[in-house]
Amino acid sequence: ETPLLQVLDVKRMGKGTAQTRYRLVVSDGEYYQQAMLGTQNNGLVDGGELHNNCIVRLTKFVSNMVAQRKIIIVIGIEVIDQGSGVLGNPQPIAKAFPGGAPPAAGAAPPAPNPQQNPQPRVYGAPQGHQEPQNGYGQPPAQNNVYGRPSGAQSYGGSSGSAYGHGNKNSASGSNYGQSSNYGQSRSSPYSRSNGNSHSSGSASGGSGNYNMMGSKAHSAQSFHPIASLNPYQNKWVIKARVTQKGDMRTWSNSRGEGKLFSVNLLDEHGGEIRATMFNDAADRLFPIFQEGKVFTISKGTLKPANKKFNKLPHDYALTLNRDAEVNFYGDDSKIKEQNYDFKTINSIQDLPAETILDLVGVVTDIQPLAQITSSRTQKELTKRSITISDDSNASIEFTLWNAKAEELDEKLVPVGTVVAIKGAKVTEYSGRSLTTTFSSAVQVNPNIPELSRLQNWFRATEGKSVVALTQYSGGRSGPNKRRTIGDITEMKLGLNPDGKSDYFDLKATLIFCKKYDLERPPWYQACPKEGCNKKVMEMDNQYRCEKCNQDYPNRKLRYILSILVADEDGSQWITAFNAEAEQILGRPAEEMEPLILNGNEDEFTRVLHKANLKTYIFGCRAKLDQQQEEMRARISLTKITEIDQKAECRYLLDKIAMYDKYSH
Secondary structure (H helix, E strand, C coil), X not given: CCCEEEEEEEEEECCCCCCCEEEEEEECCCEEEEEEECHHHHHHHHCCCCCCCCEEEEEEEEEEEECCEEEEEEEXXXXXXXXXXXXXXXXXXXXXXXXXCCCCCCCCCCCCXXXXXXXXXXXXXXXXXXXXXXXXXXXXXXXXXXXXXXXXXXXXXXXXXXXXXCCCCCCCCCCCCCCCCCCCCCCCCCCXXXXXXXXXXXXXXXXXXXXXXXXXXXXXXXXXXXXXXXXXCCCCEEEEEEEEECCCEEEEECCEEEEEEEEEEECCCCCEEEEEEEHHHHHHHCCCCCCCCEEEEECCEEEECCCCCCCCCCCEEEEECCCCEEEEEECCCCCCCCCCCEECHHHHHHCCCCCEEEEEEEEEEECCCEEEECCCCCCEEEEEEEXXXXXCCEEEEXXXXXXXXXXXXXXXXXXXXXXXXEEEEEECCCECEEECCCCCEEEECCXXXXXXXXXXXXXHHCCCCCEECEECHHHCEXXXXXXXXXXXXXXXXXXXXXXXXXXXXXXXXXXXXXXXXXXXXXXXXXXXXXXXXXXXXXXXXXXXXXXXXXXXXXXXXXXXXXXXXXXXXXXXXXXXXXXXXXXXXXXXXXXXXXXXXXXXXXXXXXXXXXXXXXEEEEEEEEEEEEECCEEEEEXXXXXXXXXXXXXXXXXXXXXXXXXXXXXX
């Protein structure tokens, strides 16, 4: 419902306070009543667009009964026409309908029931939002959701207009509502008086004063829908599932420093909102909120959402301060685990960068952890890239960072796993790719209808013959292409003039590990700080890291192992770093060092020889490097995969089929 109305009067309220608000009187040509303009629309008044007699359309609003009076809170509004005069002969709606609203056509107006809790109703909600029959589900246990404490700003009071006030000294000269009691004060629980009604000569400055105070607290079984939360309510309780919990982050600026974290909340009606906690509240609530669990929450502050960082559909965001009440509820099967709006991978190529989307697909490749240094903050970051494909026959690379990258490893998400991603961001890196944000969430094999469909698709196709949206340096596209040792020379892999790397897979047999001794072990002494793998210098029983600019009492050992591999075309020396070397030798460097220190060279050599004559799929990176004053391609390992005989047979059959196709 988006009614077309005329604005009869605009009055500024809250003078002398930090927050300016505007009260409106709106008319449909037959009746008029008061409304409060949402502060996000103040610019329309300040800019001169919204003024007396203009025609407007309400695109979203909340209508509430307060002490048997109807009050409209305008959330969304459009100015249609500037207007030239009052249309019709509108009468005060409270005088015509003492019950607060006109009856349905052909029906007698219902008798007022002071015991009844009238329902708020949200108009102009986004399409696709399903409201329960009574507007919100269960009724709130309060008459007025816009309650204010005693002594707060009251709506009404003296005015430059007499709409709904009975003030004959209106500055605007209008006398609409002079004889009406709509908006006038009366003895009620909503009055600011201590038992006495305010008259037109009250200290508040005129007639028509009442305070929108909240009534009884919500019962334990009454919960407010998230979709209808707005800043004009101060008494509500929501029940919601935490669909995503962010990391604790720190901030620092000219005003000081602090910490914060956020959670995304989802209720049974599908409403979503982000809640953020700062400093003391963050410390108190961080261990309480658990991802996937259901909580009841009250006493928060609502502010307009910053859509640059908050991509949830709600117009507002929630701040939970020290007095916020958060209670663990348990589980509720009525609330989904996550609310998704999936896009197919092939549609991403048409989306602009920075788009936030949801995606479900099958993991067709997963890269090992990598450490990089942020060019902006100079901090060490951990990343992992996985390739995801779906039945739109397209694939894309998805990058995870830090804790998420470490959690989602090859064991948790092996190739063939279905993952659902909430809140991935589109980037233009290497064509089109996806990355996580602070609010992204990943579910592994989620309980959704798409799960079985994608599993069946992958079993039938193995994710092959898909179009890769992410194009890698040196021609890498999607999962690494299979090469031979002969291809390294023929295709000049790693010898790109621009210095870009080439990535490829190599099926080969490890035939020899370079011989090492105490003077030249297959490892180096590295900085013990998490995320820093730089070489350290031993000085006075301390280990100095130049990158960290710090001395440490200990260090860690990291492999640099040279191996010789061979296939049907020839042999090639390759460098294996720590994770891959440990996988080859079956022992960490810390366990190998005592063998040399204790002179147990036979056992040391046995470990190296045991790794020989094993065949793997080697993930390789070839990059131009200077070796002995000559530019050559240095090849290093990015991952090692043991041979899956079933998958290898399918690969060979595909190659045979392609050969048959193009040889005829």
